Amino acid sequence: MIVNKNVPSTWINGKGEGSTITPPILLWRSVIVRAMLDALNLDIHAWGKQRQKIVQEAQSWFNTSDPQFCEVCDHSNFEPFFIVNLYKKLVKANLRKKLLHTNLNKFLTGYLCTFHN
Numbered sequence: 001m002i003v004n005k006n007v008p009s010t011w012i013n014g015k016g017e018g019s020t021i022t023p024p025i026l027l028w029r030s031v032i033v034r035a036m037l038d039a040l041n042l043d044i045h046a047w048g049k050q051r052q053k054i055v056q057e058a059q060s061w062f063n064t065s066d067p068q069f070c071e072v073c074d075h076s077n078f079e080p081f082f083i084v085n086l087y088k089k090l091v092k093a094n095l096r097k098k099l100l101h102t103n104l105n106k107f108l109t110g111y112l113c114t115f116h117n
Contacts, residue, residue: 024075025075025076025077028072028075028076029076029078029112031072031076032072032073032076032078032083032112033108033112035058035061035062036058036086036087036090036108037108038054038055038057038058039055039058039059039061039062039087039091040090040091041055062083062084062087062088063084064080064081064084069083076112078112
């Protein structure tokens with residue numbers, strides 16, 4: 001389990017910031033991270049048309065009208081709008097060149113794991 005230790009332990013009886021992220025929540029958040037990497041065309045181990053298909057499917061997945069997307073957000077304890085806005089910020093920042101040789105997976109997973117219910 002991952003525990004956010006950057007906040008006081010008195011925070012609302014251990015709920016919210018400072019609470020534990022269970023393995024299932026971490027798994028679902030990792031699904032979101034993988035989809036973000038795919039949508040940003042980063043760290044994909046496919047080439048040609050298959051790669052393009054992966055990127056296009058991932059980009060269209062970040063849609064609050066997609067029931068599968070909303071289900072993954074629900075399992076990861078996130079509001080779909082929060083994830084869509086985060087994705088849009090990453091796209092708008094156009095970080096692809098800057099992030100090509102960084103461990104974005106580690107960064108995004110760590111970032112998303114700072115949010116707790």
